[in-house]
Amino acid sequence: MDQLKNPSIFIGVQGDGIISFGSGQPDLPPPENVFKILPNFRQFKYGLIQGQPNLRKALAKQYECCSSEDNFVITNGASEAIDLIFRVIGKPGDKLLLHKPYYYSYPTLIEKAGLKVVCTETVKGKIDFDDFDKKVRGCRAVLINSPSNPTGRIQEINTLKKIEKLCSDLDITIISDEVYKDLIYERRNYDLKGPHVVTINSFSKTFCMCGLRVGYLWSNDKEIVQKVIDLKTLSSMNTNILAQEMAYEATKTPRSYVDKQVKIWQERRDAIYEGLLKLGLELWKPEGAFYILPKVKNPRKMVWDLYKKHKVITYLGDWFGAPGSIRLSYALDIDKIEEGLKRIGKYLKEK
Amino acid sequence: MDQLKNPSIFIGVQGDGIISFGSGQPDLPPPENVFKILPNFRQFKYGLIQGQPNLRKALAKQYECCSSEDNFVITNGASEAIDLIFRVIGKPGDKLLLHKPYYYSYPTLIEKAGLKVVCTETVKGKIDFDDFDKKVRGCRAVLINSPSNPTGRIQEINTLKKIEKLCSDLDITIISDEVYKDLIYERRNYDLKGPHVVTINSFSKTFCMCGLRVGYLWSNDKEIVQKVIDLKTLSSMNTNILAQEMAYEATKTPRSYVDKQVKIWQERRDAIYEGLLKLGLELWKPEGAFYILPKVKNPRKMVWDLYKKHKVITYLGDWFGAPGSIRLSYALDIDKIEEGLKRIGKYLKEK
Numbered sequence: 001m002d003q004l005k006n007p008s009i010f011i012g013v014q015g016d017g018i019i020s021f022g023s024g025q026p027d028l029p030p031p032e033n034v035f036k037i038l039p040n041f042r043q044f045k046y047g048l049i050q051g052q053p054n055l056r057k058a059l060a061k062q063y064e065c066c067s068s069e070d071n072f073v074i075t076n077g078a079s080e081a082i083d084l085i086f087r088v089i090g091k092p093g094d095k096l097l098l099h100k101p102y103y104y105s106y107p108t109l110i111e112k113a114g115l116k117v118v119c120t121e122t123v124k125g126k127i128d129f130d131d132f133d134k135k136v137r138g139c140r141a142v143l144i145n146s147p148s149n150p151t152g153r154i155q156e157i158n159t160l161k162k163i164e165k166l167c168s169d170l171d172i173t174i175i176s177d178e179v180y181k182d183l184i185y186e187r188r189n190y191d192l193k194g195p196h197v198v199t200i201n202s203f204s205k206t207f208c209m210c211g212l213r214v215g216y217l218w219s220n221d222k223e224i225v226q227k228v229i230d231l232k233t234l235s236s237m238n239t240n241i242l243a244q245e246m247a248y249e250a251t252k253t254p255r256s257y258v259d260k261q262v263k264i265w266q267e268r269r270d271a272i273y274e275g276l277l278k279l280g281l282e283l284w285k286p287e288g289a290f291y292i293l294p295k296v297k298n299p300r301k302m303v304w305d306l307y308k309k310h311k312v313i314t315y316l317g318d319w320f321g322a323p324g325s326i327r328l329s330y331a332l333d334i335d336k337i338e339e340g341l342k343r344i345g346k347y348l349k350e351k
Numbered sequence: 352m353d354q355l356k357n358p359s360i361f362i363g364v365q366g367d368g369i370i371s372f373g374s375g376q377p378d379l380p381p382p383e384n385v386f387k388i389l390p391n392f393r394q395f396k397y398g399l400i401q402g403q404p405n406l407r408k409a410l411a412k413q414y415e416c417c418s419s420e421d422n423f424v425i426t427n428g429a430s431e432a433i434d435l436i437f438r439v440i441g442k443p444g445d446k447l448l449l450h451k452p453y454y455y456s457y458p459t460l461i462e463k464a465g466l467k468v469v470c471t472e473t474v475k476g477k478i479d480f481d482d483f484d485k486k487v488r489g490c491r492a493v494l495i496n497s498p499s500n501p502t503g504r505i506q507e508i509n510t511l512k513k514i515e516k517l518c519s520d521l522d523i524t525i526i527s528d529e530v531y532k533d534l535i536y537e538r539r540n541y542d543l544k545g546p547h548v549v550t551i552n553s554f555s556k557t558f559c560m561c562g563l564r565v566g567y568l569w570s571n572d573k574e575i576v577q578k579v580i581d582l583k584t585l586s587s588m589n590t591n592i593l594a595q596e597m598a599y600e601a602t603k604t605p606r607s608y609v610d611k612q613v614k615i616w617q618e619r620r621d622a623i624y625e626g627l628l629k630l631g632l633e634l635w636k637p638e639g640a641f642y643i644l645p646k647v648k649n650p651r652k653m654v655w656d657l658y659k660k661h662k663v664i665t666y667l668g669d670w671f672g673a674p675g676s677i678r679l680s681y682a683l684d685i686d687k688i689e690e691g692l693k694r695i696g697k698y699l700k701e702k
Contacts, residue, residue, distance in 0.1 A: 043562060211593075237428055242591075244595060
């Protein structure tokens, strides 16, 4: 059980009868046109550190409030975008606000960057604006992640608008991790806006391109964008040029592709939500993304035993600042979800 | 001229009659078999953070002193490997020794990681072991880069062996950036060995795959390897899975491919070395890699005017801790080298 210090032991683990509710990777394939460019690809030279112009131009068109492709930086997945922004946003000791539960990589990367983590608790995964208002003062930046990994909850539009105004008044940068913005069951995403908003997104979830590692950030704050480029020049240089061409092809995908996916995710959401409820677990209903965070007893033992005895991968709530719970990704087909639920039911009876 | 604060303004700049002695990217193509896997590639899921097993296995076979593929981590180019190792090697305030001139990214990344840079001066690019011996004491780690970017000089085998022994006695980690190890004109590379050596290499230079971003690090020090994996799990996740398959194909390339390349590099080295000598510049003869670092008057003005008036890109020596010089990469064909030399001659006459 000592090995359960972070998710790295589970990432990439497949096969051998394992049901993985672990890492959040779609099992559905990317749009076929993503692969069409491969046979004729022969480039090998460095690309621009900031990213290929065709891809940045296509992305700039997707955001009403973005003035130019110069505001974008293409990164090795959203992960690198997040790491880079933490590393350039403040000076050592500056505070950064997170809402709890949070994506597991945030706190370690924030601390690695020399910043301090401040947390605002949420009510059933929803930001409590009064607490937010108190905690955000004196922070250099705040990170909003809606829909959330690990809760699948989305923040209320009303709350987001109040956050926009407050942070603008206080001159606090909002980092908006919107990697699940296309996967919402309730409504379209509300894009956070403002002169100092830094938006992070990815091709991994919307277009099922996790392993190809294309993400990006963009901001109307040109100083921040330049700082990110300067650091990426040293820390990794251009993002893989072939993956960027594949991502460019993905930008041509019609909205119906995403709509079809969301319908599938919603069916799966319903299956796992109902299934876990039937097993007697306490839950919040996911409104987006493909995660669910039930409360359980002895979560560490449960994650370990599910893996070792039942070949079911789940993640420990502690990794997400959510002790007393486990996180399940339901990015797998209904049959596997049902089989996984059966095994979880078996574990719950046996223990 | 104010824009000359770092190389990012030049990276990826091509075309329009420009002769670029700037970034060090081979113009020769990768081995053709690298592209052969593309038409049938259909993977899209996360890979192992540490890197694909087939690639790590193939690499482990190339190093006599490596016991296992578990000692490797595949990264987004050597750049990411360097950044990751700096970020995990010490605690804030620890010192890291560099030999001067150094690759431009090192000092900023070291400081970003909270460490302090200590420098040992070199004599014509060669480490002075007595000075090294003095400066290394109290350091957490030392970085050796042979052949060197920006000098093209290699370190004497005798010196390297003394460094191995001293660092082993003092329990100091050696980070050996060997990305040019296959491109040496004088002899085969001497691989630094030891229980605490961290070796960094890349497919960018040997196999001309710069834009595809595949590098790696390996060490017999399992604790360091695990720390790198743990950080990469958060900061970028797996390296692009398609690029790793291409790199795996590259590992099958016969040695004759590299030998052929080295012959071409040597012809180019001779052309630029003789050419710059004829222009009256003071030089050290490059023994490996594809860089040369002539001493010049007013280097900042020279780099700027060469770019703006003569469409020639060169890099400023200051970026490499070598004031009073400029760095030229000669990774371009002889005709372009000759044309570039002509334009440099014109600038030197006019100024």
